[in-house]
Amino acid sequence: xxxxxxxxxxxxxxxxxxxxxxxxxxxxxxxxxxxxxxxxxxxxxxxxxxxxxxxxxxxxxxxxxxxxxxxxxxxxxxxxxxxxxxxxxxxxxxxxxxxxxxxxxxxxxxxxxxxxxxxxxxxxxxxxxxxxxxxxxxxxxxxxxxxxxxxxxxxxxxxxxxxxxxxxxxxxxxxxxxxxxxxxxxxxxxxxxxxxxxxxxxxxxxxxxxxxxxxxxxxxxxxxxxxxxxxxxxxxxxxxxxxxxxxxxxxxxxxxxxxxxxxxxxxxxxxxxxxxxxxxxxxxxxxxxxxxxxxxxxxxxxxxxxxxxxxxxxxxxxxxxxxxxxxxxxxxxxxxxxxxxxxxxxxxxxxxxxxxxxxxxxxxxxxxxxxx
Amino acid sequence: xxxxxxxxxxxxxxxxxxxxxxxxxxxxxxxxxxxxxxxxxxxxxxxxxxxxxxxxxxxxxxxxxxxxxxxxxxxxxxxxxxxxxxxxxxxxxxxxxxxxxxxxxxxxxxxxxxxxxxxxxxxxxxxxxxxxxxxxxxxxxxxxxxxxxxxxxxxxxxxxxxxxxxxxxxxxxxxxxxxxxxxxxxxxxxxxxxxxxxxxxxxxxxxxxxxxxxxxxxxxxxxxxxxxxxxxxxxxxxxxxxxxxxxxxxxxxxxxxxxxxxxxxxxxxxxxxxxxxxxxxxxxxxxxxxxxxxxxxxxxxxxxxxxxxxxxxxxxxxxxxxxxxxxxxxxxxxxxxxxxxxxxxxxxxxxxxxxxxxxxxxxxxxxx
Numbered sequence: 001x002x003x004x005x006x007x008x009x010x011x012x013x014x015x016x017x018x019x020x021x022x023x024x025x026x027x028x029x030x031x032x033x034x035x036x037x038x039x040x041x042x043x044x045x046x047x048x049x050x051x052x053x054x055x056x057x058x059x060x061x062x063x064x065x066x067x068x069x070x071x072x073x074x075x076x077x078x079x080x081x082x083x084x085x086x087x088x089x090x091x092x093x094x095x096x097x098x099x100x101x102x103x104x105x106x107x108x109x110x111x112x113x114x115x116x117x118x119x120x121x122x123x124x125x126x127x128x129x130x131x132x133x134x135x136x137x138x139x140x141x142x143x144x145x146x147x148x149x150x151x152x153x154x155x156x157x158x159x160x161x162x163x164x165x166x167x168x169x170x171x172x173x174x175x176x177x178x179x180x181x182x183x184x185x186x187x188x189x190x191x192x193x194x195x196x197x198x199x200x201x202x203x204x205x206x207x208x209x210x211x212x213x214x215x216x217x218x219x220x221x222x223x224x225x226x227x228x229x230x231x232x233x234x235x236x237x238x239x240x241x242x243x244x245x246x247x248x249x250x251x252x253x254x255x256x257x258x259x260x261x262x263x264x265x266x267x268x269x270x271x272x273x274x275x276x277x278x279x280x281x282x283x284x285x286x287x288x289x290x291x292x293x294x295x296x297x298x299x300x301x302x303x304x305x306x307x308x309x310x311x312x313x314x315x316x317x318x319x320x321x322x323x324x325x326x327x328x329x330x331x332x333x334x335x336x337x338x339x340x341x342x343x344x345x346x347x348x349x350x351x352x353x354x355x356x357x358x359x360x361x362x363x364x365x366x367x368x369x370x371x372x
Numbered sequence: 373x374x375x376x377x378x379x380x381x382x383x384x385x386x387x388x389x390x391x392x393x394x395x396x397x398x399x400x401x402x403x404x405x406x407x408x409x410x411x412x413x414x415x416x417x418x419x420x421x422x423x424x425x426x427x428x429x430x431x432x433x434x435x436x437x438x439x440x441x442x443x444x445x446x447x448x449x450x451x452x453x454x455x456x457x458x459x460x461x462x463x464x465x466x467x468x469x470x471x472x473x474x475x476x477x478x479x480x481x482x483x484x485x486x487x488x489x490x491x492x493x494x495x496x497x498x499x500x501x502x503x504x505x506x507x508x509x510x511x512x513x514x515x516x517x518x519x520x521x522x523x524x525x526x527x528x529x530x531x532x533x534x535x536x537x538x539x540x541x542x543x544x545x546x547x548x549x550x551x552x553x554x555x556x557x558x559x560x561x562x563x564x565x566x567x568x569x570x571x572x573x574x575x576x577x578x579x580x581x582x583x584x585x586x587x588x589x590x591x592x593x594x595x596x597x598x599x600x601x602x603x604x605x606x607x608x609x610x611x612x613x614x615x616x617x618x619x620x621x622x623x624x625x626x627x628x629x630x631x632x633x634x635x636x637x638x639x640x641x642x643x644x645x646x647x648x649x650x651x652x653x654x655x656x657x658x659x660x661x662x663x664x665x666x667x668x669x670x671x672x673x674x675x676x677x678x679x680x681x682x683x684x685x686x687x688x689x690x691x692x693x694x695x696x697x698x699x700x701x702x703x704x705x706x707x708x709x710x711x712x713x714x715x716x717x718x719x720x721x722x723x724x725x726x727x728x729x730x731x732x733x734x735x736x737x738x739x740x
Contacts, residue, residue: 203679319572
């Protein structure tokens with residue numbers, strides 16, 4: 001296997017810049033994900049790596065070889081796409097074996113060796129009992145696994161996987177994620193994996209690159225992007241229920257620094273956090289502003305005002321899950337979501353909120369908080 | 373608003389396909405009930421029979437005690453919103469919302485008042501003059517929901533209205549739906565394949581599989597006292613783990629692995645006639661406590677995969693041939709490939725009959 005290096009890659013479609021000067025390197029044997037919403041440039045990046053599209057500028061290295069001018073078949077990459085694109089008139093076995101029978105590989109494997117390889121990968125993906133079936137007799141989840149098996153039957157320099165399990169239902173997705181990670185661990189292969197689902201990205205990857213409108217927002221381990229998001233965009237993309245983002249003024253009073261959304265929603269910022277907050281603050285109309293992020297798990301709820309930093313908000317809605325409750329509050333024209341243990345606060349009475357300062361994030365404003 | 377009763381409802385399609393088999397349930401006035409199940413379970417056929425889009429093959433459907441089998445959808449006065457918004461694209465949002473009211477001959481002033489009211493609730497006041505195409509998907513779905521609810525229907529039916537929304541929008545729309553339900557208290561039936569959505573929104577859930585109602589209950593009832601293995605496995609993600617076991621004594625189940633036989637103590641007594649039976653033990657991934665060192669009554673397993681998910685980690689462990697999921701806090705320090713010892717809390721152990729899959733032992737956590 002090989003590593004992949006990308007330097008200053010840009011791809012435009014007319015006036016629209018799909019991939020905007022991105023650079024990253026994916027190590028040999030690494031599981032590297034590209035995460036972003038639709039339109040972020042994820043698939044275009046993958047297509048540039050595969051050689052299906054040509055970049056306007058920038059360089060792509062696979063295993064130290066500059067591949068910009070090589071056609072896809074000479075780059076030695078294997079791809080699996082979101083739509084399965086299986087050959088309907090072939091059996092599952094023949095579909096998986098197809099890459100082994102390419103003209104350039106003719107005669108490399110005996111029929112026995114081929115069968116051995118197909119059965120090995122099929123067993124890893126749990127489709128060994130389906131080898132004689134036709135694709136049309138398979139469920140969506142089974143087809144996606146066949147498509148993956150076909151991509152993984154040969155050992156290229158790098159695997160490029162574009163949302164390969166996005167069509168599976170929630171339950172199957174959980175098991176497919178595990179299968180994929182097991183496979184990656186076992187085979188020590190280099191994988192570049194495109195997804196819009198943060199669970200897949202966190203669960204599977206060694207590192208993740210987050211794209212926003214073609215721009216690289218952050219590259220980091222699952223822990224880094226979750227616990228230290230570099231921007232409000234990254235923070236909001238990762239986590240469920242989503243992180244709360246609140247804009248407010250920064251004010252000084254009696255030597256202390258406060259974050260103020262409105263008069264009855266003001267709390268002191270712990271001294272040791274002030275400097276990190278000041279780094280991202282912006283000035284507007286004579287006041288200093290900052291965007292605070294706090295995940296729903298880190299808001300404490302109580303029926304009593306427990307400290308000077310608590311504030312009261314009206315309850316908008318309550319969802320009771322089996323072991324926890326999600327309480328939504330109305331704040332100006334925004335909603336604040338808190339996730340608490342069931343029964344920890346009586347939501348029919350007045351509720352007081354407190355943001356756990358061990359888990360506060362501060363951001364510059366990179367987009368406006370539209371009404372819901 | 374109406375109470376809905378379904379009595380021995382059957383839907384048999386041409387060719388004898390039984391989509392709904394002898395469904396019995398009721399929905400109270402003002403109640404929010406979800407019909408939950410995988411695709412092909414009969415939930416959509418049930419919904420279509422309630423709306424009147426599908427003939428009822430056998431059985432009776434009653435609104436407020438009156439049989440409505442023969443009534444058209446219009447005469448039943450039901451409101452419906454789907455996954456696709458089905459808005460009128462040449463019309464403004466205002467006109468879209470006003471449409472069902474004008475259709476029933478409401479005066480201009482009344483229409484205006486109603487539209488303003490519902491727009492306020494769904495946070496659509498400042499987009500009333502826009503055309504649907506200028507709105508985001510989430511906003512369009514709010515218009516679709518607002519239009520369904522605007523004319524005091526007897527019953528509101530919602531068919532997977534959030535299933536293709538992105539996650540953040542879904543969380544917020546769920547809160548909006550719950551908020552509005554608390555205010556309007558409309559009798560609502562919500563069809564979904566998404567267990568999380570059903571759990572979050574509903575007062576009660578009807579779980580269906582293969583045309584048959586498996587269980588009807590509150591979230592707590594379904595969670596702690598599932599009627600069978602299907603219900604137990606369908607609610608929760610990652611799903612409940614299932615392992616082969618044997619009931620040894622009144623308060624003890626054993627699990628046998630290559631490494632030996634492990635006794636699980638139970639909290640609930642079991643009838644004598646089940647002693648000696650082979651069962652399927654069920655335990656939720658959140659209820660298995662992983663230990664890094666050998667511990668009494670804990671089962672050794674091989675840690676195959678760790679998936680970090682922010683606050684939690686999902687561990688996949690192997691017990692002989694069986695894979696189990698364990699959900700643990702993110703700060704645990706462990707590595708793939710190591711052996712860990714699993715502790716099952718006796719309060720959280722379920723057991724199902726090996727063949728019939730009916731519940732023999734339910735969790736002893738108090739409901740509510």
